[in-house]
Amino acid sequence: MHVLIVKTSSMGDVLHTLPALTDAMQAIPDIRFDWVVEENFAQIPSWHPAVDKVLPVAIRRWRKHWFGSQQREERVLFKRDLQSRDYDVVIDAQGLIKSAALVTRLAKGVKHGQDSRSAREPFASWWYDKRHEINKQQHAVERTRELFAKSLGYEKPATQGDYAIASHFFATLPEDAHQYLVFLHATTRDNKHWPEAHWRELIELVQPTGLRIKLPWGAEHEHQRALRMAEGFGHVEVLPKLTLEQVAQQLAGARAVVSVDTGLSHLTAALDRPNITLFGPTNPGLIGGYGKNQHELKADDNRLSNITSQQVMSELRMML
Numbered sequence: 001m002h003v004l005i006v007k008t009s010s011m012g013d014v015l016h017t018l019p020a021l022t023d024a025m026q027a028i029p030d031i032r033f034d035w036v037v038e039e040n041f042a043q044i045p046s047w048h049p050a051v052d053k054v055l056p057v058a059i060r061r062w063r064k065h066w067f068g069s070q071q072r073e074e075r076v077l078f079k080r081d082l083q084s085r086d087y088d089v090v091i092d093a094q095g096l097i098k099s100a101a102l103v104t105r106l107a108k109g110v111k112h113g114q115d116s117r118s119a120r121e122p123f124a125s126w127w128y129d130k131r132h133e134i135n136k137q138q139h140a141v142e143r144t145r146e147l148f149a150k151s152l153g154y155e156k157p158a159t160q161g162d163y164a165i166a167s168h169f170f171a172t173l174p175e176d177a178h179q180y181l182v183f184l185h186a187t188t189r190d191n192k193h194w195p196e197a198h199w200r201e202l203i204e205l206v207q208p209t210g211l212r213i214k215l216p217w218g219a220e221h222e223h224q225r226a227l228r229m230a231e232g233f234g235h236v237e238v239l240p241k242l243t244l245e246q247v248a249q250q251l252a253g254a255r256a257v258v259s260v261d262t263g264l265s266h267l268t269a270a271l272d273r274p275n276i277t278l279f280g281p282t283n284p285g286l287i288g289g290y291g292k293n294q295h296e297l298k299a300d301d302n303r304l305s306n307i308t309s310q311q312v313m314s315e316l317r318m319m320l
Contacts, residue, residue, distance in 0.1 A: 001031045002085065003152070005045075006104050007093040007144075008057055009038040011263030015270045016140045016290065017093055018048055019161025020148035025050040027154035036082070036103050043244050047165040055081055059102060082106055091151050092128060093144050095119035100127040112151035141290045163270040163291065169252035177253035180212040180237075181316075184259035184268070185229065186222040191281050192261050194304050199229045201309035202258070207235055209320070211255060214239055216247050216264070256319050258312060260304070269294050274319045276312060280304030295319065 003024070007017045014037055024031050032052045035045040039056040046054050057078060062071045087109030092100055095114050104111055105127045115131035116122035125131050132150040134143050141161050149156035185199055203213060213236045215226040223238070230236040239250065248267060251257060256274040259265035261282050268275040269291035277289050279298045288296055295315055299306045 001028055001088045001152075002052075003031060003033050004085075004087040004090045004107050004109060005033055005035040005093060006090065006099055006107070008036060008059060008099050008103070009041060011041055011044070012266040012287065013094075013140065014038075014041045014044050015163070015263075015266045017144050018044075018163040018165060018270060019141050019290075020093075020144045021048050021050045022162045022164040023145055023157055024148050024152055024154070025164075026157075027149075028152060031152075034085070034087070041244070044165075047168040047248075049164060057103060059098060079106055083108055089151060091148060092124070093147060095121060095124050097121045097124045100124040104128070112147070114147060138286070139290055140287055161290070163272075165270055166252065166272045169249055169271065172249050173253040174250060176212070178255045180214050180254060181206065182214050182216065182251055182254040182257045182268075183229075184257060184262055184264045185215065185225060186217055186219075186264075187260045187262040192304065194260055194278050194307065196225060196229055198305070198307070198309050198312075200233075202312055203229065203233050203236055205309060205313040206316070207233070211235070211320075212237060214250060214254075216242060216250060256316065258316065265289060276315050276319065278304060278307055278312070280307075293319070 007014055021033060033050050034053040034055060035051055036055045036057050037045055038060060039058050042054050042056040045051045058074060065071050090104060090107045090109040090111045092104040092113035111128045112130045113125060113128035114134050116125045118134040118136060119125050132147060134146050145156050145161055187193060206213060215230060216239045217223045217226045226238045230238050251268050251273055252271045254273050257268045258276045259268060260278050265275060265277045269289040272292045274293035275289055276295045276297060279296060281302045284296045297307050297311060
């Protein structure tokens, strides 16, 4: 059986889809998947053993210059690639109008998705041949596992979902694996940031443990924050700019991770690494860390600055 998955973004949503593939692989031994995903996250599906082909899409980039000649040519090539195979089943796990109209509608195969009461955007269900009611009052991972089970005709396992990507990195762990912590300090929303002063206090509290700390970053302003956080501390390393796979390698080798609410925190969970995620205005209930050894610290008044470095260090000591 060959199945097409439409789950384009975001990083956390893409990662949350992986356990559903593992369920399907165990229930239907000959199943194989192709996956349409935003180009920035195209590395992620390739880490799962059941994925044959990744079809990168660039809806985020295309919509900035939708009628540009390069964008039109890229869309033509994408459509040709998408329609080069007839699929037994197409599963739209995104539940958005844009992905349903621009991708799912064009794919060849019986199209499954959430019904209008379950999808994030109800009108997306217009493009599905088979519509499934999915309980919204469960974690995003479990919702997707339920959608795959109903689309492919097996019983959703009662056990915790397995991302099945950690083994991909076993052969490429850093030489200093399990001798360092990773602090994921970067996120896109200002109210999700933990104050730099708190990070520096935590760095100082970690120093007596003998563990080193690694600080990854993506954009230049995140690089500058990492440099400020590390200033004056000999046990802190600001990493060079890395690809997503290289960041995953560093996370896979970490003794533990401390993170704000960001896509890389979900990647940490997918790699089965112990992680403390700090939550301020967002509710971790249905979208928080899913996996082994995932811990949450939630600010009572939704202000992230009110989580102290001492609280985090107390959790970290118990984890270590």
